[in-house]
Amino acid sequence: MLELLAQGFAVAGAALAGIPFILHMLRRTPAQRLPFSLVRFLPASLPRTTRRATPQHWPLMLLRILAIVLIALAFARPFQRLSMLRPDNTGPGRRVAVLLDRSASMRRDGLREKLLTELQSVTADLQPEDVLSITQFSQGTQRLVSAEEWRQTAMESRAALIARASEAWEPDWRATSTGPALLEAATELSGQRADASAEGDRVVVLITDFQEGSDLAALRNGTWPDNVRLDLRIVQPEQPGNAGLSLLEDQKTGRIRVRLTASGDAPASQYGVQVFDESGKPAGDLISADVAPGQRRTITLPDVPADQPRPAGVELSGDVHPFDNVADLPLIAPLTRRIAHAGSLDVNDSESMRYYLQRVLDGNESEPLEVSDLLNADSTALPPAAETRLAVVTDKVPEKLAGQLLELANSGGVVLAALNSTGMADSLRPLFPEGMAWEEATVNDYAILTSPDLNSSWLAPFAAAQFSDFSSIRFWHYRKLIHSSTSPPWKVLAKMDTGDPAILQIPANNGGTIYVLASGWQPADSQLALSSRFPPLLLRLVQLAWPRQAASQVFEAGTQITPATLSGSESWTLNRPDGSSVLPVSAAESGRSAATVELDTPGRWLLTGQTPNGPISTSLLVTVSASESRTEPLPSGQLQALGLPAELAEVRSAAVQQEGSSSKAQQDSAELESRQKLWRWFILAGLGCLVLESVLAAFLEQRERVLAGS
Numbered sequence: 001m002l003e004l005l006a007q008g009f010a011v012a013g014a015a016l017a018g019i020p021f022i023l024h025m026l027r028r029t030p031a032q033r034l035p036f037s038l039v040r041f042l043p044a045s046l047p048r049t050t051r052r053a054t055p056q057h058w059p060l061m062l063l064r065i066l067a068i069v070l071i072a073l074a075f076a077r078p079f080q081r082l083s084m085l086r087p088d089n090t091g092p093g094r095r096v097a098v099l100l101d102r103s104a105s106m107r108r109d110g111l112r113e114k115l116l117t118e119l120q121s122v123t124a125d126l127q128p129e130d131v132l133s134i135t136q137f138s139q140g141t142q143r144l145v146s147a148e149e150w151r152q153t154a155m156e157s158r159a160a161l162i163a164r165a166s167e168a169w170e171p172d173w174r175a176t177s178t179g180p181a182l183l184e185a186a187t188e189l190s191g192q193r194a195d196a197s198a199e200g201d202r203v204v205v206l207i208t209d210f211q212e213g214s215d216l217a218a219l220r221n222g223t224w225p226d227n228v229r230l231d232l233r234i235v236q237p238e239q240p241g242n243a244g245l246s247l248l249e250d251q252k253t254g255r256i257r258v259r260l261t262a263s264g265d266a267p268a269s270q271y272g273v274q275v276f277d278e279s280g281k282p283a284g285d286l287i288s289a290d291v292a293p294g295q296r297r298t299i300t301l302p303d304v305p306a307d308q309p310r311p312a313g314v315e316l317s318g319d320v321h322p323f324d325n326v327a328d329l330p331l332i333a334p335l336t337r338r339i340a341h342a343g344s345l346d347v348n349d350s351e352s353m354r355y356y357l358q359r360v361l362d363g364n365e366s367e368p369l370e371v372s373d374l375l376n377a378d379s380t381a382l383p384p385a386a387e388t389r390l391a392v393v394t395d396k397v398p399e400k401l402a403g404q405l406l407e408l409a410n411s412g413g414v415v416l417a418a419l420n421s422t423g424m425a426d427s428l429r430p431l432f433p434e435g436m437a438w439e440e441a442t443v444n445d446y447a448i449l450t451s452p453d454l455n456s457s458w459l460a461p462f463a464a465a466q467f468s469d470f471s472s473i474r475f476w477h478y479r480k481l482i483h484s485s486t487s488p489p490w491k492v493l494a495k496m497d498t499g500d501p502a503i504l505q506i507p508a509n510n511g512g513t514i515y516v517l518a519s520g521w522q523p524a525d526s527q528l529a530l531s532s533r534f535p536p537l538l539l540r541l542v543q544l545a546w547p548r549q550a551a552s553q554v555f556e557a558g559t560q561i562t563p564a565t566l567s568g569s570e571s572w573t574l575n576r577p578d579g580s581s582v583l584p585v586s587a588a589e590s591g592r593s594a595a596t597v598e599l600d601t602p603g604r605w606l607l608t609g610q611t612p613n614g615p616i617s618t619s620l621l622v623t624v625s626a627s628e629s630r631t632e633p634l635p636s637g638q639l640q641a642l643g644l645p646a647e648l649a650e651v652r653s654a655a656v657q658q659e660g661s662s663s664k665a666q667q668d669s670a671e672l673e674s675r676q677k678l679w680r681w682f683i684l685a686g687l688g689c690l691v692l693e694s695v696l697a698a699f700l701e702q703r704e705r706v707l708a709g710s
Contacts, residue, residue: 002678004076013072020064057700063693070686074679093129094201095147097185098122100169101208103138103176104557104628107323110238111209116166118207118233123162128155129200134165137181138174139558173602174558175625179218179642182206182230190225205231210634212264213627219642230649234633237321241266243291244324244629245273245316247554247621248298256301256329258314264294264632272317273299275329283311294632301329312604321631324624328577328604331619337546340384340408342374342401343394353394353418353522356529360538369542374401384408390545392538393417394520395424402430409508414545419479420520431514433489433506441480441518447496449473449503456493456505457565458515461540462533470494470533475526478502478519490516513544553618556625560596567616569609577603577622 004010100115119134126132134145144165153161182204189202202225208214210232224230241263248257260271273287284302291297301314316325339361344352361369374382374391381401384391390413391405409415409431419425425438441447449470454463462468481501493503496518506514521528528534543565555561563572574582574597582597582605599605605620636651 002078002080004073004078006076009072009075009077013069013076016072017065017068020061020068060693060696060700063689063696067686067689067693070682070689074682074686078678078682079676080678093127093131094203095131095189096122096126096133096203096205097147097189098132098134098205098207099141099181099185100134100136100144100165101138101176101178101206102136102169102171104171104173104323104624105176105209105211105213105242105631106171108209108237108239108242108321108631111235112169112171114235115169115207118235119162119166122205122207122233132158134162135181135185136169137177138172139177140174141181141184144168172557172600173624174600175556175627176208176211176214177218178206178208178210178214179216179220179222183218183222183224186225186228186230189228202228203231204228205233207233207235209236209631210234210638211628212630212632212634213625214634215627216634216638216642219639219644224644224648226648228648230639230644232639232649232651234651236633237631239267239320240632241268241293242321242324242629242631243268243271243316243319244624244626245314245327246623246626246629247327247329257298258301258327259296259298259626260289260291260316261296261626261629262291262293263630266291266293267320268318269293270318273314274317275301275311275314278312278331286317324629326602327623328602328621330621337368337390337542338370338372338385338388339542340374340388340391341371341394342381342391342397342405345373345375345377351522351524353420353520353529356521356534357392357394357538360535363535364539364542389413390541391415393424393428395420396427397424399427399430402428406430406508409512409514410510412510412512414512414541415508415514416517416541417514418517418520420522420525422479425479431506432516433485435483435485436488436490437482438479438518439482441478441496441498441500443475443477446474446476447478447498448475449494450497452494452503453492456491457544458503458505458537458540459493460562461536467533470531473527473531473533475502475519475528477525481518515541554621554623555599557599557602557622558625559599559622561599561620562596563607563609564595566618566620567607567609569616572607572609574608574620575606577601577605 098119100119106112106115123132131147132145132150133143133147135141135143145161150158150161185204189204243260243262243266246259246261248259258273260273262269262271269290269292271289271291273289275283275287277283287299287301289297289299301311310331311329312331313326313328319325341354341357344354346352347354347358349355358371361371372385372388374384375395375397376382379398381398381404383401383404388408391408393405393415397405405415405428415431417424417428417431419428419438422438422440425432452459452462452468452470454460454468462470475496478496478500481504489506491505491507492501493505493515494501496502500518502518504516504518506516508514519525519528521534523529553566563574564570576582599620599622602622602624605622607618607620609616639649639651640646
């Protein structure tokens with residue numbers, strides 16, 4: 001039995017087939033007038049018309065109707081479903097790796113259902129020979145179904161694996177690291193065989209909202225395997241657009257600010273910001289904010305009178321997606337950290353180390369930092385203030401000040417000395433152990449920093465593989481350490497490629513530390529100040545200097561912390577926003593020198609500890625990453641802009657994918673019709689009818705002329 005791919009043409013053909021019948025049944029007047037002498041002088045009268053009861057020349061009419069029907073059927077693209085069988089899939093099985101986005105932006109309404117629908121669509125197309133793995137990702141990856149588990153599961157039981165993965169998928173609060181997850185999956189596939197005997201296609205299926213805040217930088221820096229294809233399936237929420245809040249703090253005044261971020265497809269530009277107290281009730285008036293789509297705006301919250309409790313949080317209104325609309329606020333006024341500096345006073349001299357130090361501290365928005373100079377313009381020294389816990393030395397200092405810096409370190413503080421000359425090293429002799437001396441090193445072209453001790457407390461934040469490489473930083477000049485001690489009291493944290501120490505850690509009393517850089521970070525000495533590693537290096541010293549004085553600290557969801565370092569105590573307790581306690585990840589499991597905890601939920605975490613100076617309590621304010629608020633979809637050509645070849649990447653929108661089983665049946669029907677091509681025969685038959693109709697019409701017209709002439 002024939003089926004039609006485009007039924008509309010068949011309906012139109014049926015309607016047009018009646019036209020020849022109607023034309024044959026129309027009334028007709030005499031075709032010609034003949035003069036007759038007897039009636040020449042009679043008055044003229046109109047000729048009478050008659051309606052035919054039956055069509056004249058019905059074979060001609062049938063041929064015309066048949067021609068119209070056949071041509072209409074040709075355009076309707078007929079095919080015979082039972083005459084074509086699907087070819088047997090006897091080739092090697094595919095290796096399919098499915099990546100499910102579980103980042104915070106996937107919490108928007110409608111995305112869960114569409115993601116699971118896409119997953120069912122992918123698994124419905126699998127053949128028995130195919131091998132599947134399912135992984136969910138945000139900042140990291142988590143395997144839901146492994147390829148080995150799929151191979152070892154009987155075919156009739158594999159549906160249970162897919163159902164288990166669907167139930168296990170749940171969006172978290174972390175940022176979207178799409179690039180690393182894609183490269184990890186592609187690298188894994190490129191080194192595997194699809195089955196034990198032959199090599200099949202390798203496909204990474206990425207199901208995501210593909211939003212603007214996705215981190216895709218790894219694709220630009222990495223290499224995509226040539227034998228792995230990418231099938232990108234984009235899901236979209238029920239309502240487009242989003243706006244979110246993130247917490248800032250004014251460095252100079254300590255006033256609380258919030259940043260409102262609107263996505264590029266946000267439907268509204270008018271929002272409201274409402275502060276609430278610890279009970280969740282509104283505190284104060286609603287603050288109106290006008291933010292255009294794709295823009296950001298910073299709002300300073302009004303000061304709270306001293307006789308009123310501080311606000312506990314702030315909420316955004318007027319947004320359709322609430323997942324990033326609440327930010328907790330510090331309940332205790334933030335402490336201003338004053339960092340002592342001995343060196344140049346000119347903050348605008350780009351050739352001095354002070355210039356770059358000031359910009360790093362000014363660029364830190366999470367806590368107020370101030371620089372206090374220990375040297376006046378006339379080179380007279382000022383002692384560090386009593387509350388000072390961090391001092392940075394970038395030039396020669398008087399002998400008295402060097403002794404005061406040693407006292408700061410012995411009282412539990414941190415001193416950083418960046419040697420810009422051997423003369424500066426000589427002025428700091430009170431800080432150094434006996435037997436330590438410095439001379440100018442001979443550098444051929446440039447030196448690079450190698451062998452960083454990533455287990456040390458200062459360099460621990462760079463333990464991840466993508467941050468641990470310092471070899472791109474060039475040092476034009478540095479000072480070489482000279483000593484004769486076989487067991488020196490210092491520790492080398494990093495070396496130059498010549499083998500000379502680049503970073504030293506000298507222990508002091510009461511837990512204090514003196515760090516020494518063998519080179520300065522000004523452009524004349526090195527590229528350190530221009531490196532992306534420089535701000536985290538300095539800000540890490542701030543964390544080490546004030547682990548016990550932080551009233552509150554701001555983190556993004558997904559951040560790994562070391563509670564012992566933040567609290568300054570090995571005996572600590574960390575409670576989630578819901579009040580439950582957190583168990584740390586051991587040092588062996590985390591690969592770090594101390595136990596770590598992941599701040600996986602936004603809200604107010606409470607860290608408490610017992611120190612020699614008494615108990616401490618620190619609020620850890622965890623917010624959703626501001627990048628997750630930029631939810632407008634990236635352009636479809638973004639993958640090619642990052643270097644992924646177009647022939648290896650296919651981008652499909654959810655609007656096309658959600659046609660379901662009817663779309664799949666339509667695709668199968670189109671494939672059958674394209675193989676059979678029955679429309680060609682219908683076209684030929686229709687043209688044959690038209691030719692036959694022309695011949696028959698000519699014959700009938702000729703016969704009528706002969707009859708009329710006789």
